[in-house]
Amino acid sequence: xxxxxxxxxxxxxxxxxxxxxxxxxxxxxxxxxxxxxxxxxxxxxxxxxxxxxxxxxxxxxxxxxxxxxxx
Numbered sequence: 001x002x003x004x005x006x007x008x009x010x011x012x013x014x015x016x017x018x019x020x021x022x023x024x025x026x027x028x029x030x031x032x033x034x035x036x037x038x039x040x041x042x043x044x045x046x047x048x049x050x051x052x053x054x055x056x057x058x059x060x061x062x063x064x065x066x067x068x069x070x071x
Contacts, residue, residue: 007059009035013051016044025049027057 011029023044027035035057049055 001056003058005058005060007061009033009057009059010054011035011057013049013053013055016049016051018044023049025055027055029057 009027009029011027013025014028014034015024015026017024017026018041021041022038023041025037025039025044027037029035037057047055
């Protein structure tokens, strides 16, 4: 798989929570780091995603915001 996105993290799917339209897929990328993604049920089915299988979190963003609590 070749992609232009530079932020690609390989991990293991630890859970898939199915809602009415979308699923929340949780990926353990190691080092105590977890990534979650909300994708369509159709996408989960097309990709054949299952708990325990390896997958990639691919992050493509043009901006990242940082916030702090108000003092």
